[in-house]
Amino acid sequence: MVISLQTSKIHASFVVSSHQLCMASQVFRAMLGSKSKFAEAVALRASKSSGSTSLDDLYRLDVFEHDATALAVVLYVLHARADRIPETIAFEELMEVAYVCDYYDCAVAMKPWDKGWMEQWREYVQKPGYEGWLFLAWVFKDQEVFGTLTEKFSRAAVFEEAEFAVVVKTDPREIARMDEHLPQAIVDAMADQRIKACEDIVRACRDLYNSYDDDSTHKCMSKDAEQRRDCDQFIFGGLHKGFRKLH
Incomplete structure (x- = not known):
């Protein structure tokens, strides 16, 4: 069969084995498998039954919007074409x-x-401009990088125009949005973790403020009662002034 890629920039064709595709991909198996009832599978079986080996008579599957080089690399791997696979x-x-x-x-x-491809870029995992590493780690199951970045992005998260983003630079301020291909469940989990962390911080600050607002106890460790009172009042005033600036 032939995979025909059509984009606004290129038209490329790849002669492939439907068997190899179905062995490696559940999507292709569902679409082209011997027991599939999809129109693509029916057309593929009809093409095979004709017995023709002419390239023009092979079943042609049209695909769109993939990067041609990336698709070629994936197909080379699926067909064990080691001579064509880039290091x-x-x-x-x-x-x-x-x-x-x-x-x-x-x-x-x-x-x-995949391990070799990613290794050369591993030193850039936490550098600005390489936020796409999170998607790579998710697709290729790199648990260490995935855990590192989800924790980092949760801490640096902001919401810009109701969209989840992360602050990658503070001076000057620069934000990066998550890759559009990243599952929404992952983005939501990071957002929830960020919200929970903020709530914990607010709760801790409120508890600290209330503890100094309570005149029945003193936080200062001085043995002198007047010093304890003055110290607590000084800290309470600083907290009060600081919180007012946040409003």
């Missing part, structure tokens, strides 16, 4: 490979190549 990939291209793998649910089949 290193630019970060932007690696993101495109991850998009294709996520779309067709075939990331597992990329092992061990």
Whole structure:
């Protein structure tokens, strides 16, 4: 069969094995499997039954909006074309490979190549401009990086125009939005963690404020009663002034 990629910039065709695709991808298996009732599978079986080996007579599956190079890399891996598989990939291209793998649910089949592709970019995991690492870690199941970044992004989260984003630089302030392909459940979990952390901070500040507002007890450790009172009042005044600035 032939996979025909059509985008606004390119038209590329790839001669592939439907068997290899179905072995590696649940999406292709559902679409093209021998027991599938999808129109694509029916057309593929009809093409095979004709017995023709002409390229023009092969079943053609049209796909759209993938990056051509990334799709080619994924197909080379699925067909064990080691001579065509790159050892290193630019970060932007690696993101495109991850998009294709996520779309067709075939990331597992990329092992061990994915580890090598990511290794050259591992030192950039926490650097501004590489927030896409979170999506890579999710697709290729890098639990260490995923845990590191979800924790970091939860702490640095802000909501810009009701959208979840993270502060990547403070001077000057720069924010980055999450990759649009990242599952919403992950974004929501980070947002919930951020909200909970903020609520915990507010609760702790309120408890501290109330403890100094209580004249029946003293926080200062001085043995002199007047010093204890003055110390507590000084701290309480500072807290009160600081909280007023937040409003």
